Amino acid sequence: MVVPRTEARWAWLLSNGGEPRNWMLLLAPLLGWHAEGWAGIGWGVVASVFTAVLPTLILRLGEHRQYWGDRHVCRRQDRIVAAPGVMASVITGTALLYRFDAPVEVRALVTAMLTVLLALLVITFFWKVSVHSAVASGALTILTTVFGPWLLVLAPLVVLIGCSRIRLRRHTAAQVGVGFLIGAAVGSPVFDLVR
DSSP: OOOOSOOOHHHHHHHHHOOOOHHHHHHHHHHHHHHHHHHHHHHHHHHHIIIIHHHHHHHHHHHTTSSSSTTTOOOOHHHHHHHHHHHHHHHHHHHHHOOOOOHHHHHHHHHHHHHHHHHHHHHHHHTTTHHHHHHHHHHHHHHHHHGGGGGGGGHHHHHHHHHHHHHHTSOOHHHHHHHHHHHHIIIHHHHHOOO
16 A cells, blocks of 8 residues: 555655656756757757656656556556557657767667666566666766766665655565666666767
8 A cells, every 4th residue: 555645755755856757857958968068958858858758748648547546657567558658758759869969978868768668668567666766776877977976975865765665665675676776787888888
């Protein structure tokens, strides 16, 4: 049973604030700026539209039509139903960024996150894994690659996001731990390879 919103407010705050779309809304423009200044921010916004905004709209539409319970798509089977729409958006955005020669760091980011999503989707056919944790740890490893190890100061935040998912009974510790591993072990090497 999921913890009501009237309880564990810190966990709800961390869970909602640390959801995957928010990482992409922040990270894509930031990496665009790092690569090409103001023009790069524009490319980052384009990446955010396809990796955060459109997937959120797809998930909300599915929630509204009762294809799944909420925007976090808690049931493993529902995630398989939701995945094609979200993946189509991310794949389309990735293709456009490559086609129109977006900054390499932005392309590397969306390629890394697409690879993480594909790995999570494969696992989801058999077991539920934390997308929150995977995206948060992938984002952290990419941030440290680009801006340096001093950004490891954000590691406690990433851990707290995982703890919030456990506290809200959305995931087990194992599901959060595997999410952390997938995000870091898949996202960072793909980012480095493309970059």
